[in-house]
Amino acid sequence: MSTRTTCPYCGVGCGVLANGTGPVAGDPAHPANHGRLCSKGTALGETIAAANRLLHPEVDGKRASWDAALDAVAEAFAVARATNGPDATALYVSGQLLTEDYYAANKFAKGFLGTANIDSNSRLCMASAVAGHKRAFGEDIVPCTYEDLEQAELIVLVGSNLAWCHPVLFQRIQAARAGKRVVVIDPRRTASCEGAELHLPIRPGGDVALFNALLRHLSGAGFRSEKPGLAAALAAAGGETGLPAADTKKFFDWFASTEKTVTLFSQGANQSSAGADKANAIINCHMLHGSLGRPGGGPFSITGQPNAMGGRETGALANMLAGHLEWETPGEAEALASFWRAPNLAPRPGLKAVDMFRAAAEGRIGALWVMATNPAVSLPASDSVRAALARTPTLVVSDCVADSDTVRAARIRLPALGWGEKDGTVTNSERVISRQRGFLPAPGEARPDWWIIAQVATRLGWGDAFAWPNAAAIFREHAATTGLARPSLRQFDISGLAELSDAEYASMPPTRWPVARRGDVGGRIVPPVQRFVATPFRAPANAPGDAHPLALNTGRLRDQWHTMTRTGPVPRLMAHSPEPLLHAHPDDAPASDGALVRVASRWGAAVLRLKHDQAQRRGDVFAPMHWTDVWAGAARINAAVNPDTDPVSGQPELKHTPVALTPYVADWHGFVLHRGKLASAAPWQAFIPLEGDVWRHEMAGRGAPPLEELRAACAVPGATWITFQDRELHRAAQLCEGRLISVIFLGPDHALPPREWLASLFAGSAIGSDARRTLLAGRPAEGPPPSPTICICHGVSRAAIEAAIRAGAEGVAAVGKATEAGTGCGSCRPEIAALCAALPVPEST
């Protein structure tokens, strides 16, 4: 008997069928995915049994009872509030929270603590899109639905590597590809460019200039609009894109001539000091074009997180009240205060994420509560965020993992339920509210986030307002807030769901808002208010210069999620990109491919492995955002990222920081494969889980190579060693009765053998004498050279795919037939397409 629930990863919000701790399947009945799942979603079953769970409350490093821990939280918040006022307290929450948790946190902060210092990590994700919607429509409205992507004839991807970050949407587009053009606007040539009719490798931060130019082009082509603000918007429309004129013109002509055009924008647009302007520049074009609100048309913001939209709906952001109610709109704050019976509703917006941690760094926050997120890693200039966490007298962290960079810093640790255990709702990028249902027992003493919040509120004397018996009661209350202060043009109205019974809530099918009355079925929204917003072009906040000549861009990998707390321990997800790589055009690279390189900015530095990449523009480099102290401490890229934010949305400019690259100076480089994770402490290291609790440890350092220390750390009774030495190359393998226990490779530089083949020996059959003799060569005596895995569902390597192409497999489908690659979740199909394009198919003879 499987449980219908919703995937906890990206903002697509796919329906999932879960069976206990077994593998999961896509829900054929869910409107977001119709049964599809991506590589991460497919591997969800493998994340459930993760050992790294926080099971008991801890206070000051010691296990505590729930009572003691909740008392400690309540006391810390009471003291901070009494000493320096409500704004000396703050909550930093997450798009991983369910809507009910979000609602409880927001009510606790804004209604009862009396501070709007509650912000979500969604601030890092799509705050700029929210700001753009609000400026254009007066409300945070996403007009489109996913069906518009299928109906569109032109799809423009702006700052979106949809193939990797929202793979199921990418697949939906691919499935409806006939008669469609796809244009990708991205400084990088990403996997999403495969098969696209046009890729515009725009200068970083150039989107406003491009859409300003498009707006002028449309105006020149005769498009007209009566909506306010067009003249000012046209007058302000300027800026340089750095793109070839012919390509730009082709894009403009296609846009102008295609009625059904969707512009899908994501973090590449949002994470910018001009993020809100980018949203508005895009919306402006669709308003003038007439495609806003048209089937198969419109601007479409896709969120990064499973419940970023839920956070926006509950108002769990510092500049919103709740239920799309606004301080600025007369009567709405009063209506909410009355509904909540809130004694001290926050009188004004609070501190947005970057400012919140800046206040903490300045000692202005006495008690900070972080829920289900990892700001020590994810915020820009993250070394100063760490300092802020360290300075805050009481840092409370509610999380499901026992070890994250932020959990490590906490004074009070509270074990929260994780996916598969908790119960509530999430809203995806097309406004569909779906149930996340628990199907596993709570591990240890873990509790729902809303319960934890309610318990603390009760201890502070506000128990009546937080006396919910279950998540359904919270959802009803949340739904009721959307009916307050009406009549109103507010489109967000789910008051039709405020009377759901517990049973109806339990079985609630995916439901798109608005649902003003019971039984309403939400669809595409034509915003009742539409305004053009002038978006004069502004370059990124910090320009590259002599000291920092390159522009650092950051982003997601296909198979990792955020700070890797969930995906990091899953071997087959780590396999796609096991190490933190800094992608640079070969002409910008200060060292050879595979060397370690230091990425330094005015704010900090990180060390990653260098990847020469022709897909990078000259002058731009790219790094994944995921790595943490737990996985590769020196590779935390956000340590180097600038903390400048968009003046309207407060979203940080994670996509553009001037940096310099220099070779990382190390006397030795090496790796260790071992049955178990070592507590190694090399100056540079990365931990990579492989199948069967084998761990790959990448490392580099100064001084003498630590061969003997590593051998001692790996030593197992009854095992024997094979050793090899040539000059500064030191290698060793430990075996016990033909079973490989450890492999150590150390050398003076990064030129070490590929790890895949050695790693495969840990899973293979017993190692005989001949294999022992050649093991430390690091490569097989015969057979194909080791090759990275492209298709993780079926474990198909790049070499196998290339062999199939050479044997005549033409195109992704044929490769799938020959090798099974790409026939599972399909997330690797763009990469297979790229391999097909790169290798000529042999001519038949």
Added chain:
Amino acid sequence: MRIVVVGAGPAGTRAALRVSARLPGAAVTLAGAEAALPYDRVALSKLLAGEIEVPALLTHSARALRDAGVGYRPGTRIAAVDRAAKRAITARGEALDYDHLILAMGSQAVRLPLPGAELPGVVGYRDLADVRAMLRAAEGRGNAVVIGGGLLGLEAAAGLAARGMRVTVVHAVDWPMERQLDARAGALLATRMGGRGIRFAMPASTVALEGEGHVQGVRLSDGRLLPARLVVMAVGIRPQVALAREAGLDVGRGIKADRGLFTADPAVQALGECAEVEGQCIGLVAPALEQAEAAAAALAGQGQGWAARTDSAALKVSGTAVWSAGDIGGADGEILTLHDEGEDFYRRLVVKQDRLVGAVLYGDTADSGFYLDLITRRLPLGRMRASLAFGPGLAA
């Protein structure tokens, strides 16, 4: 044409057979000092260890030699050579006239001039007679001391241990077989032999052999007395040159010969362990056989003569295969080592100026041909360096 070959060891026998083949009609006489048919001296260790019996040592039957046109004369020690008369005189006074003489007397075991060296129970390790003496002694079990931890000494020790004797090897250097093995391989070998009950006194030197009427012990320079009712001297070999010297031939360490193995007397060739060819003496069977081939060809007016190749030694000691070649010391060279503790496998390669110059293989010598070829051809290693230690399978 009458051809007399003096010495029926492997080199002499091979020379006799090849000369007979190349010079049809020649009368070839092979004069062997020992009573037996030609036998495989290298296999004496197997006889000692009890792995084979005497018949298996014999390399050529009397009939095979006869069919090949070689007149074999066992028990025929040549006592003198009259070059002017072209005549070899046997110990019994018989004269063998020759038109061409080939000297292949081999070498003799060095016997240290120690007090007590002439006591009964003290033997060398060179020929069948020595082995028979050792086997007789071993029948009574008890203690044996082998002086010399080179190949022969270790073979003697292993054989005696296999026969049930308690054996101690006295060796002057820190590890055994230092000419073929580096210190690490030597230590591995000593450990392995220790597992078979063979003890080592290293480094140590013998000052006297003690005993009344029969050897009873070995006195070391540090004063220790090692009890022994059998003492095997295996401290090296010395070319047999007396016959040649008395015949007035030019003798250095061995009988001097050119690439064609000719001495200054064009009617006399010298080859094998008794010869010094272009300044080089040999101690292994493979080059001795090459010299025999080259000498026969030169006598027939053919071939390029013999040229020293890289010395390589393939040995099996106490069940462990060992092979070494070239410069294994590696002074100012770069050393590569590969060691498998679990399988008693070790190899050491010496590289100079991107060329392999020496190799020690311990435990598994299957790749010896690969390394010998690299050492001999002196090819630059280039990218092969990365896989060099792992054998030919990875060299591609």
